[in-house]
Amino acid sequence: xxxxxxxxxxxxxxxxxxxxxxNFSNFLLTHKxxxxxxxxxxxxxxxxxxxxxxxxEAEIIGYPSPGELAEAAPTDIxxxxxxxxxxxxxxxxxxxxxxxxxEATYLVPPGSAIQAVEEVDRQGVRIIVPEKAAxxxxxVRSLKNAELLHAAGADNAFKKFVADKIDALAGLRPxxxxxxxxxxxxxxxxxxxxxxxxAAGVPKGRPAAAAFLAAYIEDVKASGLVAQLIEKHQAHGLxxxxxx
Numbered sequence: 128x129x130x131x132x133x134x135x136x137x138x139x140x141x142x143x144x145x146x147x148x149x150n151f152s153n154f155l156l157t158h159k160x161x162x163x164x165x166x167x168x169x170x171x172x173x174x175x176x177x178x179x180x181x182x183x184e185a186e187i188i189g190y191p192s193p194g195e196l197a198e199a200a201p202t203d204i205x206x207x208x209x210x211x212x213x214x215x216x217x218x219x220x221x222x223x224x225x226x227x228x229x230e231a232t233y234l235v236p237p238g239s240a241i242q243a244v245e246e247v248d249r250q251g252v253r254i255i256v257p258e259k260a261a262x263x264x265x266x267v268r269s270l271k272n273a274e275l276l277h278a279a280g281a282d283n284a285f286k287k288f289v290a291d292k293i294d295a296l297a298g299l300r301p302x303x304x305x306x307x308x309x310x311x312x313x314x315x316x317x318x319x320x321x322x323x324x325x326a327a328g329v330p331k332g333r334p335a336a337a338a339f340l341a342a343y344i345e346d347v348k349a350s351g352l353v354a355q356l357i358e359k360h361q362a363h364g365l366x367x368x369x370x371x
Contacts, residue, residue, distance in 0.1 A: 129342045131181045138329070138336035139206055145183040147174035148205030150193040152257070152280060155229060155301055155362045156209065156325060169356045169365070170209035173226065173327070176352070177207060177343055192280070194259025200330040207340065211261025212326040214268075221337035223344040225324035225368035226353050231262040232319045233295040234288070234303045237312030244318045247295050248273045256297040257284045261323045266297060269320075285309070299323065301364030324368065345370060 131139075139145060149170055151157050157168040166187045178185035190196040193210040200208065200219040212222040233254070235241045247254065250272045256263045258277035266275055273295075278284040281298060285306045288296040296306065303315050327344055329336045347353050348367055357365050 128180065129339070129346055131339050132335060135335040135339040136181050136183075138333040139177075139181055139339070140183045141203075141206070144186050145174070145178040145181065146186045146188050146204065146206045147171070147178070148188045148190065148196050148199065148208035148210075149174065150196050150208075150210045151189050152192050152260075153299075153325075155299070155365055156227075158360075167360070169227070169353070169360055169362055170325075172356050172359075173347060173353070174207060174209060176347065177327075177340075180343070192257075192259055193261060200328075203330075205330075206336075207327055207329055209325070209327050212324045212328070213261050213264045215264050216328075219331060220328035221331060221333070222326045222328040223337075223341045224371040225326045226344050226348055227325045227357070227365045228322045228368050229325065229365060230300040230319040231265070231297065231321050231323055232300050232303065233297055233316045234306050234310075235295050235314050235316065236288070236292065236310065239294065239314065241295065241316070244316050244320050247316075247320070252294045254295045254297055255284050255288050255291075255293045257281045262297060262299070262321055265321045265323075281306075299364070304364075325365075 149157055156170040175185045188205045196208050196210050197216040248270050252273040254273050255276040257280050278287050281302055307313050307315050327340055353367050
C-alpha cells in the first residue's frame with residue numbers, strides 16, 4: 128500500500144477530517160438510500176477508502192451537480208472531490224488520473240433522419256444537454272454548427288427534448304438507455320462523441336495531496352478495487368480507466 132507523507136495528510140485534511148465532495152447527479156457513481164438518505168456508490172466508497180488509508184474520518188459533502196462541486200473548490204468546503212476531469216474545471220482543481228470512463232452519445236426522436244454521431248453537428252440541428260455536465264463542457268468547446276441548448280439536470284433535459292421536439296439529446300449512454308425506454312421509437316446512436324473521464328481531485332495549492340491522490344487512484348485501479356465496486360453497486364456502463 129502506498130505511503131501518505133505527513134505533508135500530504137495535512138493537505139488532505141486541514142480541518143481534521145477528510146471532506147469528500149460528491150456529485151449526486153451521476154447515478155452510476157452515487158446514490159442515496161431511499162429510506163435513510165445515506166450516501167453510497169462507487170465514488171462514495173472510494174472516498175471512504177481514501178479516508179481509511181490516511182486514518183481520517185470521512186465527511187461526505189453532497190452537491191446536486193458536478194458544476195456546483197467544481198465551483199466550490201476555492202471555498203474550502205471540500206478536500207477531495209469526485210467528478211469528471213475537464214479543462215475548465217482544471218483551473219480550480221488538480222485532478223488525478225481517471226478511475227472510470229463513461230461513453231457519451233445522443234438520443235434522437237422517432238422518425239429522425241440522423242443515423243450517426245458524426246451527422247449531429249450540422250446547421251439547423253438543435254441539441255439539448257444537462258448544463259455544466261462534463262460532456263456539456265466538451266460540446267461547448269467542440270461543436271461547430273449545431274445549436275446547443277441547456278436544461279437543469281438530465282430529467283429536465285429529457286422533458287424538454289420531448290416537449291420541444293429537439294433533434295438530439297446528449298447524455299451518458301447508461302442514462303440514455305432509460306430515456307430511450309420512456310420514448311418509444313427513439314434511437315440511441317452507436318459510437319460516442321466523447322468518453323467522460325471520471326477522476327478525483329483536490330483544490331489548487333495542495334501539491335502533496337494531489338500527488339498522493341494520483342498514486343491512490345492508480346493503486347485502486349491496479350488492485351481491482353474499482354472493478355469490485357462497479358460490480359458491488361451494479362454500475363453497468365462504467366469501464367475501469369486504463370493505467371496512465
